[in-house]
Amino acid sequence: MLKLLSILVILTPSMPLAAEPMGLGRVAMPDEIAAWDIDVRPDGLGLPAGSGSVAFGEEVFVENCAACHGDFAEGVGRYPALAGGIGTLTDVRPTRTVGSFYPYLSTVWDFINRAMTVGYGTELSDDEIYAVTAYVLYSNDLVGDDFVLSRENFTSIRLPNEGGFYMDNRAQVELPRFRHLACMSECKSSVEITMTVKNTGE
Ligand code: HEC
Numbered sequence: 001m002l003k004l005l006s007i008l009v010i011l012t013p014s015m016p017l018a019a020e021p022m023g024l025g026r027v028a029m030p031d032e033i034a035a036w037d038i039d040v041r042p043d044g045l046g047l048p049a050g051s052g053s054v055a056f057g058e059e060v061f062v063e064n065c066a067a068c069h070g071d072f073a074e075g076v077g078r079y080p081a082l083a084g085g086i087g088t089l090t091d092v093r094p095t096r097t098v099g100s101f102y103p104y105l106s107t108v109w110d111f112i113n114r115a116m117t118v119g120y121g122t123e124l125s126d127d128e129i130y131a132v133t134a135y136v137l138y139s140n141d142l143v144g145d146d147f148v149l150s151r152e153n154f155t156s157i158r159l160p161n162e163g164g165f166y167m168d169n170r171a172q173v174e175l176p177r178f179r180h181l182a183c184m185s186e187c188k189s190s191v192e193i194t195m196t197v198k199n200t201g202e
Pocket residue numbers: 061064065066067068069079080081082096097098108111112116117120124132
C-alpha cells in the first residue's frame with residue numbers, strides 16, 4: 001500500500017496540467033457567434049423571419065443569378081442547371097439539380113445565402129433569398145407562379161428526391177463483402193474477364 005501511495009504522489013504533479021486552463025483566447029462575443037451560426041436545418045431551425053414571392057424572385061434571379069444559371073435556371077455553359085433533370089439520377093450522366101437531386105429545401109436556402117451572394121459581389125436580403133428560392137422551386141415546376149415562400153410554410157415544401165437519401169449503411173452492407181480472406185494457395189489457374197467498365201460513348 002505504501003508503495004502504491006508513493007507512486008501516486010510522483011505521478012500527481014504532471015497529471016492536472018491537461019485540465020488546467022492555459023490562459024489563452026477569450027470567450028467569443030455573441031455577435032461573433034451569430035456571424036458564424038448561419039446554418040439552416042431541414043426542420044427549419046436557423047431560418048430568419050421573412051418571405052418572398054416567385055414573381056419577385058424572378059426579378060432577383062435575372063439580376064443576380066441568370067448570367068451563370070440561365071433565365072430559367074437551365075444553366076449557362078458549364079455553370080450548373082438548378083432546374084430540370086427529374087428522373088435522370090439513374091442515367092449514365094445524371095442531371096443533378098435542386099429538383100432532381102436535393103433532399104431538402106433548407107440546403108438550397110443555406111447554399112444561396114452562404115455561397116451565392118457574397119462571393120459574387122452581391123449581398124441579398126433575407127426576403128430576396130426567400131424569393132429567389134421560391135423562383136428555383138417554380139423553375140422546377142414544384143410550386144405555382146403565385147407562390148410565396150416564408151419561414152412559416154418552408155417545411156411544408158418537400159423535394160422529389162428526399163426519399164433517395166438514406167443513412168450510411170456501408171459498415172453493414174458493404175464491409176462484409178471485403179472481409180473475405182484472400183486466397184493464398186491453389187487459387188484459380190486462369191483468369192476470365194467477366195465485366196469491363198461500361199463504355200459511355202463519350
Ligand atoms: C458567377 C457565376 C454565378 C452566379 C452569378 C451565381 N452562381 Fe450559383 N453557382 C455557380 C457555380 C459555379 C456553382 C457550383 C458551385 C459548386 O459546386 O461549388 C453554383 C451553384 C449554385 C447552386 C447549387 C447547385 C448545385 O447543383 O449544387 C445554387 C442553388 C445556386 N448556385 C444558386 C444561385 C443563385 C440563387 C444565384 C443568384 C443569387 C447564383 N447562384 C448566382 C455560379 C454562379
